[in-house]
Amino acid sequence: TYGVLVTSSITKGKITAIDTKAAKNAPGVLDVLSHLNKPAAPGYEQAGGSPMKIFYTDEVFFNGQPIALVVADTFERATYAATLVKVNYEKAAFNTDFLKSISNPSAKKLQGQPPYVRGTADAYKTAEVKIEQTYTMPIETHNPMELHGIIADWRTNDQVTVYAKTQGVKAAQATIANVFKIPQENIQVKSEFVGGGFGMALKTWPVEIATVMASKHLKKPVKLVITRDQMFTMVGNRPSAYQKVGLGATKDGKITGITHTAFGQTSTYENFTEGVVNMTKFMYDSENVNTNYYVVPLDLSVPIWMRGPGEATGAFALESAIDEMAHALDMDPLEFRMKNDPEQDPQKKLPFSSKNIKEAYKLGSAKV
Template structure:
């Protein structure tokens, strides 16, 4: 007996709740005695905080407390498995020093009786900085001596791959191209912005309402940071309003909400604004991809070199693995794939919908089109001639 799901109606369990507005998302949990947090962020991209003047903000209407590096808890570092090179997400806990690595970095939280009061009080905080020139573009000459060539993506896929002799293949190719493609930074920006509500049920027990795809991972992060048994950390997330990659990892607002709640001994809700989604919770990194490609008179590839330059933040290594499909999608005896990583004063990138493959295949297919034009055959026919047998 055989069965198929094609064409069969399936009940979507959460459908009725969502279309009737009865699905409760992270920002919609209203706990008794709830207070509201708003982020204090840096206005520079590189340097140090010399002084934070919170005197005016403290006396603003409705303000309960202000969390900064001066009164923040001494968080324990993220677990090694989550902070090692190449693993997505932030690798350093917040508010442990005065160093600034990118614009928008979180420097504290104002807690008030309402979101509007907290937001207004943030505008009264005054910063004094010791500034350094930021590095924000891939072609900055200061980057050249510090560029690295990571070996693996997230500890799995090889990032530096050679097969055959690309230089020899190019030397004998009847047709060649040498082209560069670039892709910009892309931000996830799901409909639901990040929101965390931290509530201490006991001195050693915390409840967190969070929009996350990684409940168990976040439980480990919070437990480790506050020195708690994992069973004493509850993460609740019944629904997610879009993620696209960014909600699977640890970001500083989660620990800040929990720390603020501990400071004021009340539940605290910290919800990111739409502008803060651009600098607080990952992004797809900018890429520059160079293809050197050669083909014979018969239209078959003889050499393919795909060299990617991309970026991470000064504090963590994450590589957009653009060359993964170039290793295997088309038949070619001589292939070289490389990834060069530079550190920019931008927030740490993270996976976003087909990480690496989206910008990488875009560039690869553009190069195939240009190679087909150089050879003088139809682009579809060119792909068929270079079809890779499995």
């Protein structure tokens, strides 16, 4: 059997009514699942656990949120029947503007990581040469050719086999066991060909739990493959980022201070943070480094790590600032980097287990 999702057409609010009569009466349709006829998921009844309890609430947290699942004997019939589901909403005010939220003092912001200070904060401001720059990144979505999908087969005696696009079969097994409160040994998760994971396959998403629910409810295997447009809202993304970097140096090119303040995007229903400012703490030799990282909750779907995760986002800003400082000093960018390459980890005050970055710089420049 085949599942097709019905998604929210509003950004925030509540579902006041779902009319599934026409969809259920359509040819080949087995049932339509929603919060009105949700199958038992004991893990969702407990406090805590998954922040997005699919089909267990009438709340809408973001546009495109899955709110119902149509299951039919063919994909085409399920797709058609999904268009017949009618939903009424009570709309609420929403906020999806990342940059506006950063500049708005009254907009909610959460500390994503404790402030870090080594030496003197904002020491770059008194340097012989200084630069201050702002770097922004938009949302980046996971969009490999292969769409995200799952097959779930819930059999008698609570034996479950799942064919999932996952980079963590044990994590998926544990998540399913926790939601349905069945032993992990009852669950087989098969992922022979992960394909392009890119980070979206690091998590068991609500749509995957919904497919397991449907198989349990119908006592039949159910296959769900989300659509191309649903790839933008259902399986995470690299979050937006706004970063300010202040860099100070002596006239001969020795870094005297680095300040790195970053803002990332998260959702209102689940908090997501990553190590955006981590590299700044140890990448270059400076006695004075301070970092701050905040996240802005928006009425969007929750982000996830993307190849590579937050350190890549932070490196974009840090390395761009390093290039701009080299330009301000009229100094070769590689020479500037090598002059400020630390002999030990400046953050931990420990030797590196291995470090060949100078050799890599030289080899790379020789090959260009």
